[in-house]
Amino acid sequence: MTNLETLKRPDLSTVKIEFTQANSLKLSGTITSKEPDKSLGAFFRTVHDAAVSGRLPEVRLDLRGLTFVNSSAIRMFIDWAMWLANEQGHRYRLRVVTSPQITWQRVSFSTLAHLAGEHLIIERTP
Amino acid sequence: MSKPESHRMPKSPLIFMRFRPVWTYVDGIREFCRFFCETTFGETDVADRASVVVQETLENAVKYSGAGDDAELELTIESRGTEIEFSVSSLPDPVHLGTLRDELSSIASQTPEEAYVAAFLRAASEPGAASRLGLARIRHEGKAELSLREEQNGRIRITATSTI
Amino acid sequence: MNRFGRDATSPLGRRGASLRPGAPDQRTVSGTAPVGQVLVRLMFAPGSSTLESTHSFLAAYTADRLPAAVAQRVSLAAYELLSNAMNYASLSSDVVLEIVQHTDRTIVRTANDAIAARIAMLREQVDKIRSDSEGAFVQELKRSMKGGHTRAMLGLARVAFESGLKLDLETTGQRVRVTAELRRDERR
Numbered sequence: 001m002t003n004l005e006t007l008k009r010p011d012l013s014t015v016k017i018e019f020t021q022a023n024s025l026k027l028s029g030t031i032t033s034k035e036p037d038k039s040l041g042a043f044f045r046t047v048h049d050a051a052v053s054g055r056l057p058e059v060r061l062d063l064r065g066l067t068f069v070n071s072s073a074i075r076m077f078i079d080w081a082m083w084l085a086n087e088q089g090h091r092y093r094l095r096v097v098t099s100p101q102i103t104w105q106r107v108s109f110s111t112l113a114h115l116a117g118e119h120l121i122i123e124r125t126p
Numbered sequence: 127m128s129k130p131e132s133h134r135m136p137k138s139p140l141i142f143m144r145f146r147p148v149w150t151y152v153d154g155i156r157e158f159c160r161f162f163c164e165t166t167f168g169e170t171d172v173a174d175r176a177s178v179v180v181q182e183t184l185e186n187a188v189k190y191s192g193a194g195d196d197a198e199l200e201l202t203i204e205s206r207g208t209e210i211e212f213s214v215s216s217l218p219d220p221v222h223l224g225t226l227r228d229e230l231s232s233i234a235s236q237t238p239e240e241a242y243v244a245a246f247l248r249a250a251s252e253p254g255a256a257s258r259l260g261l262a263r264i265r266h267e268g269k270a271e272l273s274l275r276e277e278q279n280g281r282i283r284i285t286a287t288s289t290i
Numbered sequence: 291m292n293r294f295g296r297d298a299t300s301p302l303g304r305r306g307a308s309l310r311p312g313a314p315d316q317r318t319v320s321g322t323a324p325v326g327q328v329l330v331r332l333m334f335a336p337g338s339s340t341l342e343s344t345h346s347f348l349a350a351y352t353a354d355r356l357p358a359a360v361a362q363r364v365s366l367a368a369y370e371l372l373s374n375a376m377n378y379a380s381l382s383s384d385v386v387l388e389i390v391q392h393t394d395r396t397i398v399r400t401a402n403d404a405i406a407a408r409i410a411m412l413r414e415q416v417d418k419i420r421s422d423s424e425g426a427f428v429q430e431l432k433r434s435m436k437g438g439h440t441r442a443m444l445g446l447a448r449v450a451f452e453s454g455l456k457l458d459l460e461t462t463g464q465r466v467r468v469t470a471e472l473r474r475d476e477r478r
Contacts, residue, residue, distance in 0.1 A: 034149050071259035078249045103174045107267045142331040158347040166335045
């Protein structure tokens with residue numbers, strides 16, 4: 001079975017990326033770089049590709065520690081939702097754990113939830 | 127095209143600062159403004175909205191700035207009774223000014239949420255294209271209304287006004 | 291017109307002054323003294339605890355903005371003047387801090403309201419520092435070691451003696467403005 005923990009994580013100064021459990025990714029810190037898609041976005045793509053090729057049932061993305069992001073970072077989550085929605089191969093569930101106390105998460109993911117398919121699950125957990 | 131009037135500088139802004147349009151400055155300025163607003167207004171919500179507005183207006187200004195000594199940015203935050211006003215003055219590359227005007231007109235024609243959803247849809251349908259979410263985010267998440275004023279010597283001022 | 295009236299209150303409308311070292315002074319149309327350029331202006335609410343965070347920000351800002359020989363001294367002056375103002379400003383008074391760049395000098399200044407007794411104490415201290423900055427510094431250092439005297443007075447003495455900025459004080463009724471000025475020819 002595919003182990004996402006073997007994937008190479010980008011080394012970023014403001015955001016920490018951890019694998020907390022099998023197929024469970026946690027991000028903490030802030031994302032405000034000019035082109036986060038080039039590093040972190042590329043990493044998200046490798047996670048997506050690995051989940052598809054490994055036929056994982058679910059990938060869990062815990063964002064409760066991600067206190068602030070710029071709009072370019074929000075774009076990366078839109079991209080990920082669209083990869084999943086448009087995936088012709090195996091479609092896994094992407095469970096995004098968000099904090100109701102963090103405004104950008106509350107606002108952005110409630111918007112994204114309406115646009116993405118049923119494979120995107122938004123969890124609001126303090 | 128005649129030049130519009132100079133912007134009336136507030137006599138007593140809460141914050142005024144002048145700096146070069148460098149991306150790496152934005153983080154520090156955002157965090158300081160966030161802290162300052164939280165301390166001044168005693169409200170986390172105001173501080174959170176200030177973070178979003180400052181981040182996105184400064185990123186927009188830095189991205190579209192021209193080069194040269196005159197291309198400095200000026201950030202002002204002012205309290206006007208029940209409103210807080212953020213404004214960023216910049217000297218944009220003329221090539222980008224038309225795009226900026228068009229974007230502001232487009233999002234102004236919709237409610238903040240509609241404009242934000244539209245920006246999401248655009249991002250979803252144009253993978254690899256520029257985000258263009260920032261200004262819509264200022265309106266929806268920052269709960270601020272935007273305006274653009276042209277000033278002397280090719281400078282512009284983008285103002286975001288929000289209720290405290 | 292007090293000296294603040296000459297400085298830029300509307301930076302966008304007065305871009306005549308240049309920040310570039312060595313650039314010639316550009317006088318106003320009427321031939322009066324050149325206008326400065328406000329780099330930073332901050333207005334603090336009464337009683338707010340903002341000193342340390344503000345200092346961190348201004349230290350970074352000045353380090354990037356000003357020549358190294360100037361930045362640290364200006365940053366220290368901003369800290370001490372702000373500390374002083376926060377300590378003795380009336381509880382209902384806002385405190386304004388500015389850093390202003392002229393072609394030939396950099397100015398840090400604070401403005402706030404204060405009661406007459408405090409203004410008198412401050413004026414006496416500034417006069418002492420202006421007449422003998424080293425003597426005032428030593429005296430304040432001894433006092434602070436004994437305890438009981440406000441640290442703020444040692445801070446002002448530091449600005450003058452340690453950093454070599456010229457202190458000045460102006461009052462208009464209850465409004466007091468303290469200025470620390472570093473002239474270009476005095477930069478070390």
